[in-house]
Amino acid sequence: MVRSALNRDYQWVTGRIALGSAVSEPEHVQALVSDGITHVLDCRVGPSGEALYAGTGVVYRQNGVADDGKPKADEWFFRGIDFVVGALRWPHSKALVHCRFGMSRSPTMVYAILRAQGVPAEEAKELIRKARVVARVTYPDDAERAGRRWLLGKRR
DSSP states (O other), rough: OOOOOOOOEEESSSSEEEEESSOOOOHHHHHHHHOOOOEEEEOOOSSSGGGGTTTTTTEEEEEEOOOSOOOOOOHHHEEEEEEEEHHTSTTTTOOOOOOESSSSHHHEEEEEEEETTTTHHHHHHHHHHOOOTTTTOOSSHHHHHHHHHHHHTTOO
């Protein structure tokens, strides 16, 4: 786990995708900027964190969903995959995917993103487990289905 005076609570799943907990303070955003993170996908429901990023150059997207144990729609995954994969088309971009604690929704979204990029299922799960011990792919069937559909271009 990355923790320092700059208040980092995220880990790198790949060289360009980080997974973590909620960003809620300006000093957290400065830590992201100093680590080269250019895009943030917020998987929480509730007020937007967009104001935190004003003037920083970080592109923020809220794509919230309830962590309620109920099935997650493909469209939720598609929005997150589109945002992160689109961001990573730029050579020096890096993305953080987070939810409140970085334990359920964001790891599930990162799993879907990795699957959409063609990473094998077990490898994707292992990358997430190694990066963030508390993370669980809580909605694996939904993420698997959406990642596969996204990869195949079957969004309708």
